[in-house]
Amino acid sequence: MSAMELSDLWVELPGPGGPRSLVRGVSLRLEPGQVLGLMGLSGAGKTLTACALSGLLPAPLEVTRGRLRLDGRALDLTRPQAWRGVRGRRVLLLFQGAGAALDPLMRVGAQITEALRQDRAMAAAQARQITGQALERFGLNSDAARRYPHQLSGGMRRRVLLSLAWALRPQVLIADEPTNGLDAASRDEMSLMFTQLTRELGAGLLLISHDLRGMARWADHLAVMEGGQVVEQGRAAELLNRPSHPLTRSLVESLRYLEGGHA
Amino acid sequence: MSGAPWLSVWLARRLGAVLLVLWGVSLVAFSLQIICPGDPAELILRTRYETPAPKKMAQLRRSMGLDRPAHEQYLAWLGRVLCLDLGRSYRTGEPVAAQIAARLPATLELALASFALVVALSTLLGLCAVWRGGRWLDRLLQPISLGLVSLPSYWLALLLIALFALGLGWLPVAGFGGPATLVLPALTLGLGAAAMQGRVLRVKVLEVMGQDYLRFAMAKGLSPGRILLRHLLPNALVPMITLWGMSLGSLLGGVVVVETIFAWPGLGRLLVESLLGRDLPLVQGVVLLMALAFVLSSLAADLLQRLLDPRLSAEGSGV
Amino acid sequence: MPEELLRLAGVSKSYQASGPPVLDGVDLTIRAGQTLGLSGPSGGGKSTLARIALGLERAQAGTVFFRGRDLRAMGRAERREFHRQVQVVWQDPYLYLPPQFNVARLVAEPLAVHGLAPRSQRSERVKELLALVGLEPGLAHSKPHQLSGGQCQRVALARALACRPALLILDEALAGLDTISQAGLVKLLGGICRERELALLFIAHDPKLIRLMCQRQAELQGGRLRERPVP
Numbered sequence: 001m002s003a004m005e006l007s008d009l010w011v012e013l014p015g016p017g018g019p020r021s022l023v024r025g026v027s028l029r030l031e032p033g034q035v036l037g038l039m040g041l042s043g044a045g046k047t048l049t050a051c052a053l054s055g056l057l058p059a060p061l062e063v064t065r066g067r068l069r070l071d072g073r074a075l076d077l078t079r080p081q082a083w084r085g086v087r088g089r090r091v092l093l094l095f096q097g098a099g100a101a102l103d104p105l106m107r108v109g110a111q112i113t114e115a116l117r118q119d120r121a122m123a124a125a126q127a128r129q130i131t132g133q134a135l136e137r138f139g140l141n142s143d144a145a146r147r148y149p150h151q152l153s154g155g156m157r158r159r160v161l162l163s164l165a166w167a168l169r170p171q172v173l174i175a176d177e178p179t180n181g182l183d184a185a186s187r188d189e190m191s192l193m194f195t196q197l198t199r200e201l202g203a204g205l206l207l208i209s210h211d212l213r214g215m216a217r218w219a220d221h222l223a224v225m226e227g228g229q230v231v232e233q234g235r236a237a238e239l240l241n242r243p244s245h246p247l248t249r250s251l252v253e254s255l256r257y258l259e260g261g262h263a
Numbered sequence: 264m265s266g267a268p269w270l271s272v273w274l275a276r277r278l279g280a281v282l283l284v285l286w287g288v289s290l291v292a293f294s295l296q297i298i299c300p301g302d303p304a305e306l307i308l309r310t311r312y313e314t315p316a317p318k319k320m321a322q323l324r325r326s327m328g329l330d331r332p333a334h335e336q337y338l339a340w341l342g343r344v345l346c347l348d349l350g351r352s353y354r355t356g357e358p359v360a361a362q363i364a365a366r367l368p369a370t371l372e373l374a375l376a377s378f379a380l381v382v383a384l385s386t387l388l389g390l391c392a393v394w395r396g397g398r399w400l401d402r403l404l405q406p407i408s409l410g411l412v413s414l415p416s417y418w419l420a421l422l423l424i425a426l427f428a429l430g431l432g433w434l435p436v437a438g439f440g441g442p443a444t445l446v447l448p449a450l451t452l453g454l455g456a457a458a459m460q461g462r463v464l465r466v467k468v469l470e471v472m473g474q475d476y477l478r479f480a481m482a483k484g485l486s487p488g489r490i491l492l493r494h495l496l497p498n499a500l501v502p503m504i505t506l507w508g509m510s511l512g513s514l515l516g517g518v519v520v521v522e523t524i525f526a527w528p529g530l531g532r533l534l535v536e537s538l539l540g541r542d543l544p545l546v547q548g549v550v551l552l553m554a555l556a557f558v559l560s561s562l563a564a565d566l567l568q569r570l571l572d573p574r575l576s577a578e579g580s581g582v
Numbered sequence: 583m584p585e586e587l588l589r590l591a592g593v594s595k596s597y598q599a600s601g602p603p604v605l606d607g608v609d610l611t612i613r614a615g616q617t618l619g620l621s622g623p624s625g626g627g628k629s630t631l632a633r634i635a636l637g638l639e640r641a642q643a644g645t646v647f648f649r650g651r652d653l654r655a656m657g658r659a660e661r662r663e664f665h666r667q668v669q670v671v672w673q674d675p676y677l678y679l680p681p682q683f684n685v686a687r688l689v690a691e692p693l694a695v696h697g698l699a700p701r702s703q704r705s706e707r708v709k710e711l712l713a714l715v716g717l718e719p720g721l722a723h724s725k726p727h728q729l730s731g732g733q734c735q736r737v738a739l740a741r742a743l744a745c746r747p748a749l750l751i752l753d754e755a756l757a758g759l760d761t762i763s764q765a766g767l768v769k770l771l772g773g774i775c776r777e778r779e780l781a782l783l784f785i786a787h788d789p790k791l792i793r794l795m796c797q798r799q800a801e802l803q804g805g806r807l808r809e810r811p812v813p
Binding site for chain 3: 041042043154180182183184185186210211212213250251253254255257258259260
């Protein structure tokens with residue numbers, strides 16, 4: 001059974017000259033414990049797809065069609081109420097700029113605990129215990145829970161977000177450019193932690209990135225978007241070896257050229 | 264916070280600055296005495312209906328120390344002020360401190376009522392921008408608040424009197440006593456500042472709404488109420504504290520006009536009366552008190568902001 | 583040996599009185615037409631080095647020479663000439679390209695500032711420059727926010743090249759771009775540097791990009807510069 005099946009997602013921007021479709025009929029399938037890489041140039045609709053997949057589209061944009069299947073239950077994405085109890089609990093979106101995703105006025109432990117308690121009406125003591133375990137799982141000691149975000153390094157803040165994902169145990173994890181602005185070594189480490197987390201939770205990871213090299217290394221499946229549509233998708237190895245769409249071909253060529261820097 | 268040594272360092276530094284400011288104010292207040300035309304001795308004699316004969320005046324001058332050089336006079340005056348001896352009123356001969364103490368409660372009542380209004384109203388105004396059903400209200404309030412910011416307070420006072428006292432007859436035109444008399448003066452004093460800070464807060468709220476941590480709070484699945492109370496409000500309000508602190512000080516300054524219009528027996532009117540009667544010790548006393556209130560309320564606001572924002576406490580340590 | 587352009591001698595910099603220095607006695611020479619790649623961990627002082635080399639920040643110790651002249655000893659005119667000859671492209675174009683100007687104006691600005699083309703020839707020069715960096719002429723009237731990150735960096739590059747620099751500094755200019763834009767810009771820059779004998783200081787955290795672009799490689803770690811031998 002797949003972790004998530006998205007079918008026929010449309011996102012439109014209402015305007016005076018009629019609505020403009022920015023995402024047009026996107027269908028994606030995530031398998032448990034696997035990574036689906038979503039690639040494309042900027043403006044292709046990757047981030048909009050991610051936002052629509054957690055009901056967080058900014059104001060004038062709306063989902064006009066789309067269904068999401070999560071362990072046997074179907075959600076109508078055109079209804080914002082459908083997200084109650086799903087967002088954060090079963091689908092968790094982590095977006096770019098991990099440094100700014102934590103509230104500067106709240107201790108990081110409390111930011112994990114509040115998410116746990118909100119979703120499951122969990123006892124405070126238990127939530128704190130899970131928070132501690134989660135931070136420990138990503139190499140942060142219990143002292144880190146009492147720190148404020150600005151007291152942690154960028155790398156540590158990213159680990160806090162991973163801990164949060166681990167604690168919430170979503171079925172679907174969406175990461176929008178999680179490695180943006182990192183140096184090569186931290187980027188690999190980050191990708192590795194994300195992949196491990198996905199496998200450990202048995203969640204499906206939708207990884208959005210324009211860094212094709214990272215994708216080629218970490219994704220099990222790949223989907224390429226252009227102009228709001230998925231133009232090609234398949235198993236990563238096959239797609240990279242036999243790209244058929246012109247955009248995919250030029251992506252793969254660019255990748256080969258940059259990888260040629262090995263010599 | 265572990266012992267917070269940064270706090271004492273910061274406080275010591277700020278208190279030093281406060282003392283410096285107050286010293287400057289004392290210089291200005293004292294120099295009134297030197298700069299103002301007219302001889303205090305003559306003034307005193309005239310208010311006592313005595314003829315200012317040169318001999319009497321010279322005697323009085325000597326007894327008041329007015330014949331000594333300015334810097335000596337200043338030091339003597341400062342020494343008395345530091346012992347809370349603000350001198351005696353030229354006109355009534357009563358101690359200035361006692362007169363101020365008698366008028367202070369009325370002014371405090373007015374200023375605190377306005378301050379509460381400023382905080383509550385500006386918060387409401389600021390939040391209209393994000394409340395879904397409040398879009399039309401927000402659009403309506405924008406020009407109104409701009410109008411309130413730009414209206415001079417004496418004009419606003421007349422409008423309020425015309426509307427609520429003369430037109431509708433709900434509230435008394437002027438006077439002191441009971442909550443009903445407090446409403447119009449407090450509105451006059453606070454509306455402008457409330458509108459101004461509502462606008463500032465609105466911008467701040469919109470800014471916080473666009474921050475990643477707020478979007479992430481939504482992505483975590485938190486309820487709208489929790490997002491508002493735990494994430495949006497604290498982040499938007501903490502930077503407002505400084506502004507509010509400063510507004511408390513300027514409200515105290517604003518009482519001069521408002522108390523005169525509404526016949527409110529507070530410090531503002533005392534200041535006007537003593538200015539008109541050239542009662543220098545009283546003027547000096549009120550000015551010093553107002554400066555002290557302004558400086559201390561700013562300091563308290565800064566301190567509160569530092570305690571509430573962990574990023575500032577870290578910077579304050581100077582590490 | 584080609585003429586020496588930029589030389590840093592014993593440059594040190596620290597932002598805090600206590601704590602480790604960001605740069606600790608850095609020596610570095612770039613000669614005309616040479617390409618040097620500079621890598622190192624985040625916070626390792628790469629950008630500080632770039633700002634010092636550009637004369638935007640002062641080192642606490644050490645000297646920066648351009649064509650053998652101490653930057654501090656330069657007069658106004660000389661300094662102006664230095665700022666023309668050393669150009670930079672930063673990481674985030676949306677931050678430093680003025681948002682209210684269109685592409686044509688952005689590229690024409692340096693021509694006007696340095697008096698490099700009379701008014702009548704400016705639009706012609708702008709067209710050439712856009713063609714040189716591979717931007718369609720149709721984009722001339724677009725503003726930065728209407729362009730993708732890759733297109734913006736091409737605009738920034740056109741602005742830099744408009745000055746006919748001798749040395750180009752790229753501070754993480756390719757980071758955060760998509761793969762196609764990265765590959766396109768690497769090819770483009772390689773060609774331009776060779777053709778125009780433009781010297782390049784290429785700062786990147788990605789060693790592969792450096793290997794593609796540069797003859798020499800150096801690493802900055804803990805404030806110290808270590809040059810790796812050319813393979």
